[in-house]
Amino acid sequence: MNVDPDLSPLREAVASAGADGYLIDDDATDSDQRYVSGFTAPDPYQTLVTDDGVHLLVSGLEYGRATAESGADTVTRRSAYDYRELVAEHGPHGAKIRMLEAFLADRGVETVAVPRNFPTGTADGLRDRGVAVTVESEGVVEEIRATKTDWEIDQIRRTQRANEAAMARAEELIATADIEDGTLVRDGEPLTSEFVAEEIEVTLLRHGCSLDETIVACGADAADPHDRGSGPLEADELIVIDIFPKDKETGYFGDMTRTFARGEPGEEARRRYDVTKEAFEAALEAIEPGATGADVHDAACDVIEAAGYETLRSDPSTETGFIHSTGHGVGLDIHEQPSVSPSGGKLEPGHIITIEPGIYDPDVGGVRIEDLVVVTEDGYENLTDYRVGLEPVVE
Amino acid sequence: MNVDPDLSPLREAVASAGADGYLIDDDATDSDQRYVSGFTAPDPYQTLVTDDGVHLLVSGLEYGRATAESGADTVTRRSAYDYRELVAEHGPHGAKIRMLEAFLADRGVETVAVPRNFPTGTADGLRDRGVAVTVESEGVVEEIRATKTDWEIDQIRRTQRANEAAMARAEELIATADIEDGTLVRDGEPLTSEFVAEEIEVTLLRHGCSLDETIVACGADAADPHDRGSGPLEADELIVIDIFPKDKETGYFGDMTRTFARGEPGEEARRRYDVTKEAFEAALEAIEPGATGADVHDAACDVIEAAGYETLRSDPSTETGFIHSTGHGVGLDIHEQPSVSPSGGKLEPGHIITIEPGIYDPDVGGVRIEDLVVVTEDGYENLTDYRVGLEPVVE
Incomplete structure (x- = not known):
């Protein structure tokens, strides 16, 4: 240490x-x-x-x-x-x-x-x-x-590299699955949340990281941000993959979420994906000198509300739409200071935060896109090097 | 639950x-x-x-x-x-x-x-x-x-099944390694503690279990019971493997240790192995109605001291010989009640305990043999189904 x-x-x-x-x-x-x-x-x-x-x-x-x-x-x-x-x-x-x-x-x-x-x-x-x-x-x-030293930033960067490898493995499994009767299939067997999660965890282990929980949630499961997902993955549905590994040696976490779909998830799902991506980009842009976590959260809410979806800002009791905060600090704990939420204070260089807006509805499913970034003097540096796209591809 | x-x-x-x-x-x-x-x-x-x-x-x-x-x-x-x-x-x-x-x-x-x-x-x-x-x-x-219900015993049994699969993988790697210049070699590369540990962890993951630490310690490393081991595994040396996985769903632990050697570890190492095995068996036999954890610990100490090695009972300040207690309870924590040590009280049916005597000396290395058992009305039932033997074999 x-x-x-x-x-x-x-x-x-x-x-x-x-x-x-x-x-x-x-x-x-x-x-x-x-x-x-x-x-x-x-x-x-x-x-x-x-x-x-x-x-x-x-x-x-x-x-x-x-x-x-x-x-x-x-x-x-x-x-x-x-x-x-x-x-x-x-x-x-x-x-x-x-x-x-x-x-x-x-x-x-x-x-x-x-x-x-x-x-x-x-x-x-x-x-x-x-x-x-x-x-x-x-x-x-x-x-x-909350304010990381350069050494700590390097450790989190390293964990996020392992995370990218694990996400690539998950994306590959989804991209290369066959589709039979609306279900993703691999080697003749349904491709399940559990199998993808296991492959993610094995990949992380091979990169010196561990994690106890991974989210690989499809369809209505993914509309509950806390649901880890289970059972066969379906075609034409949104699949949310959220990976938050810890480096076994240093204890520092990484965090990333991507949403994929095979087949045709439908126009409304595609629109929600695009709005989430726009909110994600707006939140990233809002990370500038003097900005607070609340400002960044507001930037994401602005986009999502303008597109006609509820947020906890527009309706504190909503159970659909954007029903969590935009992000949180990451370090030796997966959730730590600072907060990127209505109560989030001033962001300082060295803060490492997630940016992870999402839109949820049991009828359509869930979308979430998440990167991990470090706040800098001028804005931010993205610690995540992973393509954002709904169609899974094999790199 | x-x-x-x-x-x-x-x-x-x-x-x-x-x-x-x-x-x-x-x-x-x-x-x-x-x-x-x-x-x-x-x-x-x-x-x-x-x-x-x-x-x-x-x-x-x-x-x-x-x-x-x-x-x-x-x-x-x-x-x-x-x-x-x-x-x-x-x-x-x-x-x-x-x-x-x-x-x-x-x-x-x-x-x-x-x-x-x-x-x-x-x-x-x-x-x-x-x-x-x-x-x-x-x-x-x-x-x-400390006293487990039948349901809990079944959960721990299940974790121990995964543990056996992981130990078999480790033993297979050691058994099938080539020996070059006194070092175990696999596919032309030195077989390291780290690689064996990773294979153990991947096997456990495939069986629904996780663990953060595994001990794969060779030579002088293994003489420190807390050393996790590192670097190439050597021929003609004792290799201690201690695996304590947790079932990811239920949270219940398993625990097992075996000691192996490739090549010729020498007469003194073999003698220590035999004495440890005898102490292990004596401790198991001492688990009978009315026995205390202290009685079981004493049974192990009796054998080890009779063979001429120190224990913490014969010399509280010794740094070689049998330098820990004979066992501990296992459940939702890897170390819990009851204790199989000088302070160990009466053992009751439903207690799940490890029996794990060992003999250590930096000059010779370490030996430890450990099973997990449940105390019954008549004595004990061994929850571990794994051969005890110094020569690694492939089943």
Whole structure:
């Protein structure tokens, strides 16, 4: 890990909350901790940020790797606090509280700020032993994470390369399928959402990425943006493919969506595709110096509403039309800051965001087109290199 | 999900803590919530257990699926508490606290018990609004989860079938490699840990499973049980393969380890293999009615110590020999209750545990043999159907 983040906004927030340090107590699933410490481990570990630096507390098993790989200024083993003896006397939880109490005291921390998702058991345990614990409620680490360093941009670019390979495999399967009785067929068997998803995932694995979910949704399935899709893919229907892989080594995500159709999806589906593409392009163009996420979202809504479709802006209760926001930040989490929605604030160089308008209706199906871009001083750079087109082709 | 768990021990713990309900506020990464609610979702949701039943609070996007798929007695949408309006007025965090306050009040909950990992931001927010929040510190849900229902045993069995297919692929690659200058070679290229791991993962994907990490460690790498391994696999060296996949649909894990060697690993390596196998068999035999996890661990230590190797029992500071515990529970988490270690309590029918002794030394390499078994009334049933043998063969 080489993020080397600028944590000064966190230190300022901690100081202004009257705290002496910021403590994270979580495991590999916590991206904030991974970001701040430059380290990740399957089992829980702790990261303390003080004015002096970033301090890691890890098990003996992780000590060597933490020392070699992490971005922390100091790494301490649990055994430095006689953890094993404490467990024998007080059980694992009591031991952890006492160990953290000593760890904080060693760093001169009497009042500690913690993230909102800090475990209540740890917070209450420390409080019971006289350590003041306050919740940092502004989400400062998330805010810092929103602006990517050059190194981070390169990692996300790399994930997006894998994503392009996976999308190409999916497009190839759809492009080369036979059509029998209105169903896509491969080697005499129906081509299913599940098979295309499996091929996407295998391709990603071959490129060092993993993902737990892929969306390959056809027809009415695709009209629900959260439906992953299932069953045979049909001709003459819109097929939405949304891939959001994570690099297994760095943890950084990519994100892309394309919509395809074999056969003749019909005039209304084609019109919706064209309107979505126009909204997609308008949103990209709206990414300019000084623009907010809300401005970019509005640009997409303008196009979609002008074409006569509902958006959540024109009708907050609509269940058809453009029923989600235009985009979101992408990094160590697939959904992170900033937001490209009505509440989206000013876009800053280094923000990495998706642009993904869509139009949905169970009667027609769904259309969504999504690229991943980085905001720059002048506008944006598109991190996605993949053709936009409804007819699937084999490159 | 069809776990249909018996939550009466949780209800008793909640009542004896003077609370009216048990609240979980987490996302898909929390296995306790998945277990209790029979539901999982990528975004945070809340589960409340009262004497009346299990109550889910989800976003509108998840409502349909939660109603259809979850095991909850009631499912409520956030919009029932005017969540969107609350966000506009109080921001997302303030809105969540007010929504939960109303949700708890609707169920007659004034004092709520929460798990240790409950977010401090939510706990403190509720406390600020007059809801009493106490931490349930015994880990009752984890304890309930330790005993699997028949349905759960079937899910884990299914994951272990996929695991066997992946291990067979790895063994085949090692068995069929050529040997050139002491290195395993395939199609003229060195056969690497990374390639074998990738083939394992692709095989698992083809069987509906995923995993983020696999261990394929050769020589000195394998002497560190946490080293995932890297680089070319060598002849005349021990190769440890440890696979712990998760079924993508059900979330249940499997776990298995085998150790192989091509060429001649030497007399000492062979002796360690035989001793490990003997310890493995002794530990399995020790799983009998009334036995504790500690008894089973002792049975493995007895064999290894009798053969002249150190264990953490004979020397707590040893860095060679048998340097971990004999096993752990497996379920929705890869490491869960019960423990097969010096602190392991009584084994009960329905416990699913690994048996995985090993002997390590950087000079000789590592050996580990691991099966996954379910404790029964009479002893155990092995959920693993895979040959134990040092020479790799192609079935």
